Amino acid sequence: MTYDQGTIWFIIIGLGLGTFLIRFSFLGIIGDRELPKWFLRHLNFVAVAVMPGLIAPLVVWPAATNGVLDTPRMLAALAAFGFGIWRKSVIAAVLAGFIVLYAALYLFG
Known part of the structure; x- marks a missing residue:
């Protein structure tokens, strides 16, 4: 077109x-x-609501596999999620997901 x-x-x-x-x-x-207190309280939840919407399509329908769900990306997402909850650190979660993704890609081919 x-x-x-x-x-x-x-x-x-x-x-x-x-x-x-x-x-x-x-x-x-x-x-x-000055914004009302109730509005400021609700703004705290914006990142929590937006991030899954940005990340979930990259995990469930990755472009690298033409939209097919694969084990390495699921393992990396679970590792990042678990490590982020355990350590309460975004950097640690990203590094854990990165390490697991590349290790799983190496192991699974």
């Missing part, structure tokens, strides 16, 4: 304007005001 140059620029400008308005609504309008 091909688009003419005017349509491409319309899409680029539209997406840029949409992104600006989303950010401005939070930073520009209420950026210098």
Whole structure:
């Protein structure tokens, strides 16, 4: 499917304007005001809610295997998850997942 140059620029400008308005609504309008306590409490859960949505597709449908679930990536995800809970360290979890992934890829081929 091909688009003419005017349509491409319309899409680029539209997406840029949409992104600006989303950010401005939070930073520009209420950026210098005190946020309510209940709102700040809910912001603590944003990372916890977003991270599984970013990581799960990479584990369950990895591009490296053309979307086929494989053992090394599942082992690495479980190791990273378990090590992160045990040590309460993001860096330790990433390193554990990295080590298990490459060890499993070496062992399983």
